[in-house]
Each structure stands twice: as structure tokens, then as C-alpha cells.
Amino acid sequence: xxxxxxxxxxxxxxxxxxxxxxxxxxxxxxxxxxxxxxxxxxxxxxxxxxxxxxxxxxxxxxxxxxxxxxxxxxxxxxxxxxxxxxxxxxxxxxxxxxxxxxxxxxxxxxxxxxxxxxxxxxxxxxxxxxxxxxxxxxxxxxxxxxxxxxxxxxxxxxxxxxxxxxxxxxxxxxxxxxxxxxxxxxxxxxxxxxxxxxxxxxxxxxxxxxxxxxxxxxxxxxxxxxxxxxxxxxxxxxxxxxxxxxxxxxxxxxxxxxxxxxxxxxxxxxxxxxxxxxxxxxxxxxxxxxxxxxxxxxxxxxxxxxxxxxxxxxxxxxxxxxxxxxxxxxxxxxxxxxxxxxxxxxxxxxxxxxxxxxxxxxxxxxxxxxxxxxxxxxxxxxxxxxxxxxxxxxxxxxxxxxxxxxxxxxxxxxxxxxxxxxxxxxxxxxxxxxxxxxxxxxxxxxxxxxxxxxxxxxxxxxxxxxxxx
Ligand SMILES: *Cc1c(COP(=O)(O)O)cnc(C)c1O
Numbered sequence: 085x086x087x088x089x090x091x092x093x094x095x096x097x098x099x100x101x102x103x104x105x106x107x108x109x110x111x112x113x114x115x116x117x118x119x120x121x122x123x124x125x126x127x128x129x130x131x132x133x134x135x136x137x138x139x140x141x142x143x144x145x146x147x148x149x150x151x152x153x154x155x156x157x158x159x160x161x162x163x164x165x166x167x168x169x170x171x172x173x174x175x176x177x178x179x180x181x182x183x184x185x186x187x188x189x190x191x192x193x194x195x196x197x198x199x200x201x202x203x204x205x206x207x208x209x210x211x212x213x214x215x216x217x218x219x220x221x222x223x224x225x226x227x228x229x230x231x232x233x234x235x236x237x238x239x240x241x242x243x244x245x246x247x248x249x250x251x252x253x254x255x256x257x258x259x260x261x262x263x264x265x266x267x268x269x270x271x272x273x274x275x276x277x278x279x280x281x282x283x284x285x286x287x288x289x290x291x292x293x294x295x296x297x298x299x300x301x302x303x304x305x306x307x308x309x310x311x312x313x314x315x316x317x318x319x320x321x322x323x324x325x326x327x328x329x330x331x332x333x334x335x336x337x338x339x340x341x342x343x344x345x346x347x348x349x350x351x352x353x354x355x356x357x358x359x360x361x362x363x364x365x366x367x368x369x370x371x372x373x374x375x376x377x378x379x380x381x382x383x384x385x386x387x388x389x390x391x392x393x394x395x396x397x398x399x400x401x402x403x404x405x406x407x408x409x410x411x412x413x414x415x416x417x418x419x420x421x422x423x424x425x426x427x428x429x430x431x432x433x434x435x436x437x438x439x440x441x442x443x444x445x446x447x448x449x450x451x452x453x454x455x456x457x458x459x460x461x462x463x464x465x466x467x468x469x470x471x472x473x474x475x476x477x478x479x480x481x482x483x484x485x486x487x488x489x490x491x492x493x494x495x496x497x498x499x500x501x502x503x504x505x506x507x508x509x510x511x512x513x514x515x516x517x518x519x520x521x522x523x524x525x526x527x528x529x530x531x532x533x534x535x536x537x538x539x540x541x542x543x544x545x546x547x548x549x550x551x552x553x
Contacts, residue, residue: 092135095143099124107149115160123156167515168536168543172490172528174440175480177265179517181378181385182480183436183533185424188383188417195416202412215400217415221422225348227366228373228390232400233418237376238268239408240387241342244372245277245305247402248338248395252304253282257290259322260309264344264481270309279304289321295331305340306332308370310360312344312481329369338371338395345482346375346388348425349432354442356486362390371395377414379480382437383421384414440530441478445489452491452529454537459493462545464552468496474521476530493527500551508550512543 102108102124111120131148134140169179205212215232222231234240245254254274261283263269274281282303284294295306306328325341332339347359359380365373372395377386387408389399399405410418425431432438452471459469472494475487495505495518505525509516518525532540 088141089135089138092140092143093132095145096128096131096135096148097145099128102128102149102152105149107153111153111156115156119156119159123152123159127152127155165514167517168540169531170509170516170518170527170540172474172476172492172519172526172530173479174437174476174531175379175478175482176531177480182382184384184417185382185421185435187424188420191416191420192413196413200412200416202415214410214412214415218419218422221419221426222388222390225422225425226363226373226390230393230396231388231390232396232405233377233410233415234387234389234405235408235410235414236385237342237344237346237374237387238273239404240374240389242273242277243387243402243404243408244340244374244389244395244399245274245279245307246404247399248340248372249277249279249304251278252280253298253300253302254279254305254307255282255284255295255298255303256307256309257285257294257322258283258287259285259290259316259320260307260311262309262311262314264312270307270342288316288319290323291321292323292327292331295323295328299335299337303335303337305338307340307342309342310344311484313484315358315485325365325370326368329371332371333369338392339369340372340374341365341370343373343375345379345381345480346373346377347380347482349380349428349438351442351483356441356483358486359483366390376480377418377421379482380437380478381421382435384417386410386414386418441488443530445491448529449491451532451534451537452493452527455493455527455529455532455540458537458541459495459544462541463548466498468494470494474526474528476528488530490528490530493529495525495527508547509544512547514539514543516540516543 099121103112108124127148131140131143135143167179169176171179175181201212203212203214218233219231222228234243256270261270271281282298284290284298308325308328329339343360343362343365345359346362348362350361351359362373362375372389372391374387374389375381377383377388389396421435424434432442449471456469456471459467463469471491474490474492476490477487497505502520502523502525506518506520509518509525516527518527520526
């Protein structure tokens with residue numbers, strides 16, 4: 085037995101031998117040497133290991149070379165790449181949140197291919213501010229006195245608390261001490277900023293008098309946080325923002341509202357209630373408003389801070405502003421996205437996130453039917469492929485409790501399990517991300533773009549060929 089293994093080990097070529105082989109020479113011509121070497125070394129090491137452990141009982145040089153080939157290709161391909169989102173979750177944080185408007189992408193290219201006036205005032209021929217590029221449009225769209233943008237909304241909240249409330253108390257309702265996916269927790273951000281959390285009320289009920297009785301000499305801020313990813317229902321009460329700003333004004337305490345999603349469009353027209361419109365919140369006298377660029381706004385990752393000039397003037401020079409500053413690629417995409425909102429009808433029709441959220445179910449159904457027709461042509465007849473009604477979600481902590489009527493393509497097979505189908509779809513190029521419900525694989529037609537249909541069918545076709553070879 086041991087002798088068998090050493091015999092097998094002797095058959096494995098050395099790295100040098102592989103490099104000198106015709107395949108080795110071809111790899112060196114087509115891929116970076118770094119990846120070729122790594123691919124060969126790792127594959128050889130793996131084969132040796134498997135032989136030593138008795139997992140590999142014969143050696144095939146063909147198998148080794150094909151393994152190396154895959155490995156080099158894997159190492160040479162870029163890791164971050166496009167996927168087809170068939171989950172139906174429109175603002176999918178794991179899948180990059182908001183897809184960008186084509187114009188925003190073009191603008192990134194226009195601004196970043198060469199130099200730009202990022203921090204250069206063209207009129208005066210001297211140093212300018214990067215924030216000036218979006219200040220006026222944000223003021224115009226929201227009615228705010230002033231604005232600044234940073235890396236993301238978590239940074240925006242941290243920055244505002246640090247600049248306005250370090251060493252001082254911030255009053256927050258216990259019903260709003262939320263955790264937003266993973267690592268953003270209001271109490272933790274508060275701690276990080278150096279502000280002191282002063283909790284008021286209870287989980288389900290907070291009254292105006294709770295805020296009022298929390299006021300002391302060290303109170304710096306009232307903070308309201310949009311509950312984003314959950315809702316408290318039943319015996320509940322929270323303080324309307326206009327009441328809180330009234331109380332704040334009375335006592336000279338600024339009010340900050342972390343809106344989370346930050347929607348510019350009035351979605352109530354479309355039956356989606358509960359999501360405040362940024363402009364209305366500013367209008368209600370809130371002193372500082374923060375929200376994300378890549379949730380319901382449908383732009384790039386960014387944190388937008390709107391507010392009274394006196395507060396933005398305190399926030400801008402803070403050292404953290406420099407640490408969490410927005411880069412030019414994001415800024416160019418954001419400016420373009422904001423410019424689309426200058427015409428709200430256009431925004432509703434063109435901003436991908438809004439388009440997907442508000443699209444007519446008839447259109448989604450037609451798209452699902454097109455996919456079914458396509459799949460039936462390429463998959464063997466033992467697949468059951470149907471269109472069914474289902475619900476999709478906004479995602480990204482936006483619009484919880486609202487499920488959107490949608491149509492999904494259901495994929496079933498008598499001997500290939502749902503998990504296997506899901507995995508196969510996920511390992512195509514581009515990967516297709518689906519969801520499983522009650523042991524059936526669902527492709528939600530809401531988030532599949534029309535331009536992706538052909539690619540989707542092509543990758544499904546080649547992916548399932550392995551099962552029917
Ligand atoms: C999403 C969210 C955040 C974090 O925003 P990012 O842009 O992801 O950093 C903060 N607060 C609320 C209420 C949110 O919904």
C-alpha cells in the first residue's frame with residue numbers, strides 16, 4: 085500500500101516539468117507568470133496531499149493538467165463581477181444594492197478617464213471644494229439650507245454625532261435603537277462618536293414628554309432613527325417629527341433624523357406608504373437629515389447630510405469628514421443620479437431601483453413567461469417550468485412589511501434537488517442568484533433586466549448540460 089503511494093507520488097511532475105510542457109508554455113503566454121506558478125504549485129500540492137491521504141488511488145496527468153488550467157483561469161479572473169439578480173430583492177445589499185442609471189455610469193467614465201475639476205474652482209482658477217458639485221442640486225431638490233456628502237450613511241451618522249454631540253447627550257427613543265444589517269447599531273455608533281446615549285421611552289411607546297423630561301444642560305441633540313428594516317405593530321406610539329422639532333426649537337436643541345433610505349419620490353401614490361419623502365422631512369424643520377445614496381435613491385454608495393447651514397458649517401471642518409470623504413467616481417455618479425430627479429417623472433421611469441419597485445405586474449408576468457418559453461426550449465422535458473405569483477421585497481432595510489406582487493419562474497426536477505439547481509445557477513458565468521421556497525427554485529422576474537434575458541438562457545443551457553451529457 086505504502087509502496088503504491090510512493091509510486092503514485094513519483095508520477096507527479098515537478099513544477100519545472102509542467103512549466104516546460106506545451107501546456108505550461110501556453111499558460112505562460114496567456115496568463116501572468118505569478119498566477120501560472122501559483123496554479124501549478126497549488127494543484128501539485130493538492131494531488132500529493134490526496135495521494136498521501138489515500139483519497140487519490142491513481143494518477144492521471146490529464147486530470148492534473150486540467151486541474152491546473154482551471155486553477156490558473158480562476159486566479160486570473162477578477163473576483164468582483166456582475167451577477168444576475170433573480171431574487172426579486174430590489175435593493176440587495178449583498179448584490180451591490182442599487183444598480184446605476186446608465187447616465188451615471190457614463191458620467192463616471194467622462195469624469196475619471198482624465199483629470200477633472202474635482203477640487204478646482206474654474207471661475208477663480210484656484211482650489212475649490214468637492215462638495216460644491218452636488219450642494220446646489222441637493223438644496224434645490226430637498227429645500228435644505230446646506231448639504232455635504234460622505235462615504236456612506238453610517239459614516240454620515242457617525243460624523244454628525246461626533247461633530248455635534250461629542251461628550252454630550254443625544255436623546256433617542258428606545259423604539260429606534262435599531263441594528264441595520266450586520267454592523268450598524270445605533271448604540272454602537274453613538275459610543276464610537278463619543279456622544280452619550282440618553283434612551284427614552286420604551287420599545288413600543290415613546291411620548292413627547294419622554295423627550296422633554298430628558299433635557300438637561302448636557303443635551304446636545306434629539307436623534308430620530310427610521311426603523312428601516314422592521315416595524316413595531318400593535319400598541320405603539322412614537323413622536324411625530326414635527327412635534328419633536330417643535331420641542332427642539334423651544335429648548336434650542338437641534339433635531340437630527342437618520343432616514344436610512346432617503347426617498348425623493350412620493351411612493352404613496354403607488355400604494356407604498358410609510359416611507360417619508362426627504363423634502364417633506366426637511367420642510368418639517370428637521371435640522372440635520374442623513375440618508376444613503378444607494379437605497380431608495382438608487383444612486384452609488386454615499387451618505388448624504390442635509391441641514392441648516394450653521395450645523396453643516398460645524399460638520400464640514402471636522403477631521404472625520406476628511407477620513408470618510410466621498411471619491412470622485414462616486415461623486416460623478418451621484419451628481420448624475422441627482423440630476424435625473426430634477427424631473428420626477430423621468431426619475432420614476434429611469435432610476436433602476438424605482439423602475440423595478442414600481443413596474444407594472446403585467447410587465448413582470450410577461451417577462452416571466454418569456455423566460456419560461458426560453459427555458460422550455462433548452463431544458464429537457466422532465467423539468468417542470470411554470471410561472472407563479474409570489475411576493476418580492478424592496479430589501480436594503482427599505483420598506484419593511486411591504487411585499488410587492490410579483491411573478492416568478494418555478495424550476496422543478498424529479499431527481500435534481502432544489503439546492504442542486506440553485507447551486508448550479510449560482511456557479512454559471514455570470515452567476516444567476518435565485519431563491520428557494522418550499523423546495524422549489526424561484527427566479528423572480530422583477531429584478532431580472534430585459535437586457536439579461538438572453539445571457540440568462542445561455543448560461544442556464546450550458547450549466548445544465550453536465551447533468552444530461
Ligand atoms: C441603511 C441604514 C444606515 C446605514 O447606511 P449605509 O449607507 O449602509 O451606511 C443607517 N441608518 C439607517 C436607519 C439605515 O436604514
